[in-house]
Amino acid sequence: NAGVTQTPKFRVLKTGQSMTLLCAQDMNHEYMYWYRQDPGMGLRLIHYSVGEGTTAKGEVPDGYNVSRLKKQNFLLGLESAAPSQTSVYFCASRGGGGTEAFFGQGTRLTVV
């Protein structure tokens, strides 16, 4: 049982490069979320989706874009990476109501 899978697990980018992080879930969940976690801090919500074809901004959306073309996938894009985007990125998904959110294993991104 895969749950939530994030690709890649690690990545080093040069300033100005672009990349896409993929989050895939196999639980038929409606809701999906992207967070970033900086050292010693909590998870800050970047963007989220309440269903296929929908996206919404979270607390720190600047510099990121997202798409949810298929229900099972939620993509996070960085068009022009900056050192301030060095972080660990977590994806999560959950079903409706009081169900827990399931997390991916995280992607450690370093922008040099």
Place this chain on the structure above:
Amino acid sequence: AQKITQTQPGMFVQEKEAVTLDCTYDTSDQSYGLFWYKQPSSGEMIFLIYQGSYDEQNATEGRYSLNFQKARKSANLVISASQLGDSAMYFCAMREGKAAGNKLTFGGGTRVLVKP
């Protein structure tokens, strides 16, 4: 404004003692839920316990219990009989309802270190 506030950045607790982690939240939504997650040094997020805004009883899961005080907007986590393996970061999170966009937001976390 912060939606979820955890005022204790770090705590020490003696093995086998109980510890209470504070969490206060802010929402105007009537339907919401509160979660606690544990993040050990390995980095994964582990679900501990959930409390719905309409639940009348405080949630319990094994050694974890949630002290839900709706009027005070607090949802404190109590860990009983602490074990060395409880050393980790603990995050409080809130799921808001449709009116607030169905967001799931997290507090800044509390680091717990259990001493033998």
